[in-house]
Amino acid sequence: MGNPFNPGAGRKPPYLAGRGKVTSSVKTDMRRVYEDSEGMRPVIVSGLRGMGKTVLLRELDDFARSQGWVAIWVEASKGDSLARKLAQAIYVELRRLRSAERLTGRAFEHALAVLRSFQLKIDPSGAYSFGIDIDPAKGYADSGDLSLDLGDLLGALGEAARDAGTAVLICIDELQEASIDDLRALNVALHNIGQGSAPVPVFFVGAGLPTLPAVLAEASTYAERMYRFYTLDTLDAGAARAAYVEPVEELGSRWESDALNAAIEAAAGYPYFIQQCGFCICEQIEPPAAITVVEVTAGIELAREELARGLYRSRWDRATVKGKEFMRAMAIDDGASQLGDIAQRMGKKSANGLSVLRDRLIRDGLIYAPERGYVAFTVPGMADYIERAEEM
Template identity: 30%
Template structure:
């Protein structure tokens, strides 16, 4: 069976390059209320493993006996936490959650027995009161705490995130055993924090996910292959490592396709590795680049299309010529795209793509699209 899982939000067979983040999060759980890691915001580009990291944080907390509420910042977030998650956890955690009492007694040939059963913890509004009730119950048992994770945080969920932030901030002030981890795109998180949100969110520990080092990539590819009963030659492994660019989602995608290249062979060779890399590079455009570009303006995409003419880093002076604009105009969009982490500076007057394979994707698609024209900003 193919061990690789290039599906967004699905944990890989081996998570690499994130040990320090997870160790520090565990330290925060051990450190008690006031530990900075108990309020964490995870950011990163698409495919860098934000949701996978949330899964890992949840697993780390659960292994320490913490209760976990896992959510996404969509409409109704507060309602779901208040009326679904917290009552469920209260019922599971409280041995007295169900009460009963006799309403009648029977005798031979006479009156029957009736017992009325009621739930002590029925869903009702009140996020703060429910969270307080649960943490107090856990404290009575000498136990753990509650971790809340929220994926895809963005401005559209601002009202619910304000309420959640204020509630967790109160829990922190009362030194309750509560932790929070949110995740989102860097631009979405920055946009959210620029608005009127609680101080709690602004002061949260920021963890920005970047590419993974070569040694970690090699481990992430070779170990699952060997654990699944096959092997890979050193040269083939290097081709696969180079093909990922250290990009977490691409590690899984390359792994999937090098495995599929000739699944009947016990040893993955150079030809299979190159075939898998080529296939994965074609697929990542549809799976990642199309979504990333859809978030950008027409002019932003035109800027990237102009960059795609170069085989390496682009000179901003050349981009100004290709776009028929002055350098001030180029500088404005250069700053925007760097902030969005789609491009990065590579020396004075030079920029390059951050996403592996984006140049090839743009070359293939830009000519037949509307990206190279228009004046949208």
């Protein structure tokens, strides 16, 4: 019999616990976009690693596809053009819909022509030719101003969807990895297509680390008023209990009370650990046998070892020698660390001398600044890993 838990980056768990309000709210907006054939405010979902941001985006993408939407998925990455990735993803989706004869007509052909114009502007050398067998649309997406050209592309895509009686969902994961210029262009384009007299039915959802709202605001000052922001935090005890119990009951087994309490306490509300811990525990039982403290104790240890080898070790190894010293100084604290305390532990006269090192660790996605003068790890449990590694 299969294991009911599904650990891994972005993999959909068998039971999506504690995210019902966010999912329901965003889906309600999506329904309004479809019913009114007009856009709604774009959405940003932020949170630490392993909180379920990608899973939430996948849930929305699945919902859109089940409703016959045009669904675009992009994962931003450092050093890679977000505009090019977005154009390529749009091309792949339009080619699929064209082959299936899902989108047809003049509006659709115009969208392809605008996409061709956009592609030629962002990649004039043709190194990333998407094979669009149509002439570019003159006067559209060819100004050389990325924000205006991206707005033309999204507008044409929305008009094609409206003409076909559907809507467009654009999901961009790891959005904080995009360059500031690409983020500025995205902000302007989304702002502009939402300001028209008849906003096109394009709905945008971006996801990233807790730094993302501040990064978007740095790119465009009005971003904080343009988006709807949601934060995914650790699960409360009730949601964590459901995340453990529901899959096991589907398996035909059950938890002994003290065993379940031990598993909940060990996870501390961290969704990624719940999946890994649940998986390791269920590997040791044969349903319908009950899960006891014996399996839970062994499962917790196996889960911690798995996360140490993968999630934590990979991040630790990315840091420089000085970066590791900085993070060791952070690991002493229970929660966010004050820069002044870190400086003192590292033998520095003031926190000013740590700014370059701090910024590099933030750029590498290892830490973030929850508020001015403080830093914290982007992955829950990282401090415990560092302390255990130092003891070994």
